[in-house]
Amino acid sequence: MAVSLGLEDVFIKYTGLTFIDGNAGVLRYRGYDINDLVQNTGFEEVCYLMTNGELPNSQQLAEFKKSVKEHYKLPDHVMELISDLPREADTLTMMETAFASLSSGDYQWNKENDRKQVPKILGENLGIISNIYRHKMGMGLQNPDPKYDYAEAFLRNCFGNADEKKISAMNAALVIYVDHEVPASTTAALVASSTLSDMYSCITAATAALKGPLHGGAAEAAYKQLLDIGNVDNVENWFKTNILDGKRRLMGFGHRVYRTYDPRMKIFKKLATTLEQTDEQKKLFEIAVKLEELGVKEFGGKGIYPNTDYYSGIVFNEIGFPIYMFTTLFGFSRVLGWLSHITEYVEEEERLIRPRAVYTGPDKRDFVKIQDRK
Ligand SMILES: CC(=O)SCCNC(=O)CCNC(=O)[C@H](O)C(C)(C)COP(=O)(O)OP(=O)(O)OC[C@H]1O[C@@H](n2cnc3c(N)ncnc32)[C@H](O)[C@@H]1OP(=O)(O)O
Ligand SMILES: O=C([O-])CC(=O)C(=O)O
Structure with missing residues (x-):
């Protein structure tokens, strides 16, 4: 099966x-x-x-x-x-x-x-x-x-x-x-x-x-990477130590459906430069661009490209929000998508979602009373 x-x-x-x-x-x-x-x-x-x-x-x-x-x-x-x-x-x-x-x-x-x-x-x-x-x-x-x-x-x-x-x-x-x-x-x-x-x-x-870093939480994780790198001159070394040698995932990269650039990421990248940037925000943006370059060079061949969460944190921060709001701001918008899908589903094709699991545990065993267990 x-x-x-x-x-x-x-x-x-x-x-x-x-x-x-x-x-x-x-x-x-x-x-x-x-x-x-x-x-x-x-x-x-x-x-x-x-x-x-x-x-x-x-x-x-x-x-x-x-x-x-x-x-x-x-x-x-x-x-x-x-x-x-x-x-x-x-x-x-x-x-x-x-x-x-x-x-x-x-x-x-x-x-x-x-x-x-x-x-x-x-x-x-x-x-x-x-x-x-x-x-x-x-x-x-x-x-x-x-x-x-x-x-x-x-x-x-x-x-x-x-x-x-x-x-x-x-x-x-x-x-x-x-x-x-x-x-x-x-x-x-x-x-x-x-x-x-x-x-x-x-x-x-x-x-x-939505909360976890493999989904909406990636916006915060991607931004924290930039803070961790700290300076555009550290990008190459950080990428080698953490991603290539350290086998960590590059956050804000990869997607279950996209095998190329996520079109939303391109919009966020552009938006980041249309808002006013402080020196710190300019620096983080520069780091992100350099890291994107290295990530695409390394992973693009496998269909792993930056996703929507890669630059969104930079934009949210330029609007004025701290890191702890990034994923919640994603949810703030997505509430509408959730509502749209659940109403579409319930109204048009309602059926209980109940998948199956393939059992891989032990065959039938004789029950052992607690006083007889080792
Ligand atoms: C709004 C959103 O929710 S977009 C997604 C946000 N999440 C992230 O940015 C977190 C980082 N990305 C990831 O972890 C993944 O790309 C996911 C979870 C988004 C999708 O992954 P999946 O479709 O499940 O692919 P899976 O995890 O099986 O990875 C396939 C291969 O690509 C590699 N890979 C996938 N994403 C990355 C990444 N970000 N960095 C490095 N390698 C990666 C995996 O190591 C794996 O390699 P292998 O085949 O050599 O073992
Ligand atoms: O489609 C996905 O798996 C994740 C994603 O990009 C989103 O929810 O916006």
Whole structure:
């Protein structure tokens, strides 16, 4: 019996959401190329596209934004819960806890209602992630201001202000991370949804799977590599000692689907240079470029190239976020992708996800009572 370890090349659903050509480095949401979407749309527009199948006209977009803004205010119990969490807890654990606390446990899947939950959950998501940041920074918690659209309201709730370049970069990052077919986190959400669990619990399951360094956690790990290298003159020596001789994985490199450059990585790399860089950020960017060169030279032949998480940390840091927020910012956007996939799955092809395992343990054995065991 053949086992597909890591479910490699196993197709678990049909989808009209996201198309990836891993050999050509192409990514499309509902048929639209990621580059076109990043250049021409904002996060809410892409959320509408994913949720409803078509790009909105101006009136539809205004109504969608309004329905998200109505939910910027978090329920009091979630605010209290976030402020009671230990500040040293990691931000993804905080995200899991906050989403789990919103689950009433009695939600019934329903084709009509499911789509209506999306603006509500997006609004709550903004309150949750910005307040996780505020809590980590020791600031009092506060609800985002519904005067502003998503990316701007988020930055303002975190930093108290937001300039055009940063709002635009935040929007781009949100669009880039919206969806990626069925990675580990989305699969975790799908497994939970296939039991007819509720949407909030599915997000909690997905967030747990996003956390690890082989998936969303790579953004933090990739950035820490740059800090560890410290100077562009150390790149070659660090690469030889740690990656070639030390047999460590180059973080932010490699992907289950892409065998070439991840198209999102190219956008993040460009974004990193459009934002203002401090001397330290300039230095880290230079290190990243040199390391990318060595990594592609060494691993490109095996189809291992930089992925979306390679430069995203640099961009998030230039926007103003510390390392501990990077993966949570990925999740902040991906909540929409998780919701899109679970509603598509439950509404169109719901079937319990329950794979099998090939048993390799001992044959039947006689039971030995505890007093007779050696
Ligand atoms: C947003 C995202 O989630 S993108 C992914 C983010 N994760 C990372 O950046 C972490 C680093 N990358 C990795 O660990 C891997 O590339 C993964 C987990 C992303 C995908 O890996 P898989 O498809 O499971 O491939 P697998 O782990 O089997 O690796 C295949 C081969 O490539 C090598 N390889 C894969 N990634 C890397 C890497 N980053 N550095 C060095 N070698 C690598 C493996 O050592 C293995 O080599 P071998 O065949 O000689 O043993
Ligand atoms: O597709 C994957 O396995 C991981 C990834 O790039 C993502 O989730 O954005």
